[in-house]
Every structure is written in C-alpha cells, then in structure tokens.
Amino acid sequence: MVAYTQTDSPGAARTGGAESDSYDCVVVAGRRSCPGEQLARQELTLFVVALLQSFYFKPPEGQDTVEVHDVCGMTTAPSVYRVRMIPRHDA
Numbered sequence: 001m002v003a004y005t006q007t008d009s010p011g012a013a014r015t016g017g018a019e020s021d022s023y024d025c026v027v028v029a030g031r032r033s034c035p036g037e038q039l040a041r042q043e044l045t046l047f048v049v050a051l052l053q054s055f056y057f058k059p060p061e062g063q064d065t066v067e068v069h070d071v072c073g074m075t076t077a078p079s080v081y082r083v084r085m086i087p088r089h090d091a
Contacts, residue, residue: 056086 034040059066060082069079 051085054088056088058084058086060084 061084066081066083068081071077071079
C-alpha cells in the first residue's frame with residue numbers, strides 16, 4: 001500500500017500545507033479491490049441458494065440434457081441455453 005506524505009497529498013493544497021497526524025489519501029497498489037466485493041459475492045451466493053431451494057431445474061420438454069458450450073470473447077461465458085424451472089411445493 002502506498003500513502004501520500006503530507007506535502008505530496010492532494011489535501012495539502014486545501015490546508016495550505018498544515019500538518020496532520022493522519023494521511024489524507026491512501027492508494028491501493030497491486031490488485032485493485034472493491035470494498036463491496038465480498039458483500040456482492042455473499043449476496044450472489046444467497047440468491048443462487050434461494051433459487052435452488054425454490055425450484056427444480058430440468059431440461060426443456062423433449063430433451064434429456066442441456067447443451068452448454070463456452071463462448072470465448074473478452075471473457076469466457078456459457079452459451080445461451082434453455083431450462084425448465086419447476087416450483088417446489090414444499091418451499
């Protein structure tokens with residue numbers, strides 16, 4: 001992690017170079033991270049679990065399996081596919 005010194009910091013211009021015990025700005029070096037990333041992952045997990053608890057997932061009528069292929073681009077994603085979502089009555 002890299003921190004500005006008091007004289008180099010953007011806040012030094014606002015305070016006229018007045019000294020402070022705390023740093024004005026902290027810059028994360030290396031892998032960039034989002035403060036809400038862990039919350040988003042937890043929310044996504046809860047959403048998927050809620051779907052799995054509420055529905056049975058089956059192939060479309062007349063098919064035994066669901067065909068999914070990779071689509072390569074900027075990232076790899078699954079191809080478009082169809083499934084049946086049957087509500088669970090015990091949910």
